[in-house]
Amino acid sequence: MLARSFFPPPPTTDMVPQGFNYPSAVEPFMPFTEEEVQRAITNTAPFKAPGPDGICNAVFKNCSGLLSSYLTHLFNAVFALNTYYDPWREFTTVVLRKPGKPDYTVPKVYRPIALLNTTCKLLTALVAERTTSILERHSLLPNTHFGGCPGRSTTDSLHLLELTVKNAWRNGKVASILFLDIEGAFPNAVKTRLIHNMKRRRLPPEITRFTERMLTGRRTRLKFKESESEWIPINNGIGQGDPLSMIAYLIYCADLTDLANPKNGETALAFVDDTAFITTGRSFEETHAKLKSMMERPGGALQWSTEHNSKFEVSKFALMDFSRNRLRKRPTLKIQNTQIKPAEHFRFLGIMVDHELTWKTHTGRAIAKGTEYVLQLR
Secondary structure (H helix, E strand, O other): OHHHHHOOOOOOOOOOOOOOOOOOOOOOOOOOOHHHHHHHHHOOOOOOOOOOOOOOHHHHHHOHHHHHHHHHHHHHHHHHOOOOOHHHHEEEEEEEEOOOOOOOOOHHHEEEEEEOOHHHHHHHHHHHHHHHHHHHHOOOOOOOEOOOOOOOOHHHHHHHHHHHHHHHHHOOOEEEEEEOOEOOOOOOOOHHHHHHHHHHOOOOHHHHHHHHHHOOOEEEEEEOOOOEOOOEEEOOOOOOOOOOHHHHHHHHHHHHHHOOOHHHOEEEEEEOOEEEEEEEEOOHHHHHHHHHHHHHOOOOHHHHHHHOOOOEOHHHOEEEEEOOOOOOOOOOEEEOOEEEOEOOEEEEOOEEEEOOOOOHHHHHHHHHHHHHHHHHHO
16 A cells, blocks of 8 residues: 555556657757766765665765775776666665654554665766756756756745736736645656656657666665565656656756746746646636636646656645735636636745735744744743
8 A cells, every 4th residue: 555655556548659859959968977976976865865786975974085986897897888777776665654644544644754775866866967957058947947946946936936926916917826736746757758848858769768768677675664575667757766866856847947938927837746837817716717727728737747757736726816905805716627726825835924024924923833842942
């Protein structure tokens, strides 16, 4: 039950359109240098729990001068020979209970922690850095995607949210935001669709082929306090905990952010799998109609959900209507036969956003939590 919950099977239908004509890569792929390998070793945490190989990062950090030249040749051979060391596909999944849950007979109250072999994590860290550099240098990802991108943070995404709403107010308009909920974003990602998206984003073929080899033939053992399962094959998903997984998922979900049409008063901002659609207009009926269109039109979010095996939990969607007029009527929004009522506040990226942008709800909760901590200390 836990294995099916953590690692759902791939869809039965093909997620990739047939006969697609891919554009050429934006730049050629260059071999890794010893300086890049040393930098990757420097950036590792020395005492992270290792995978099945049992090698801690401290070994690489303390022996980087001795090992870096050998690792450079080894990692470049992986690309030159189009291969991947099979034991690197094996990892341990530690199963932990989420605290404070009333019933621990349900698989969803358990959290998987992947322990990967440290040597392959060094290699994927190099690939992740190179991939991110190419994407940033050629602007291949949406500008309103803030997660996992250098120089961008949750603060930037919240600033954009506030700026968009207040610009609407300055122009005598209102704004509405629909916060989306994607069920099992990383585990449900389809490898073939990811490779398709990477080719469309014009990444070098060496990177796409490496990603495909890395995600093929994986297997894991579930590790509990006093026992361990047999090997479980992994046929789907992007492995969390791998340095390449974050940038891979950004490529996977980039189309969802790209579907917004700024000329029509539409904005989409995202932080990894947390996505919000923002629309502006003269009335909430107009902004709701735009949100509904972003979800249901051809090429919209619902079609993206189907094509990317990323199911929306519509019942967990949150709607917020922003207006300086407290008496303005706030209608409901209907998506897939589900009526969504406007909320007065919603937690987005760890911050309580309120419909008047006063931030009083977040401030009140922060003060209450701080007071509780002080009383406990006393």
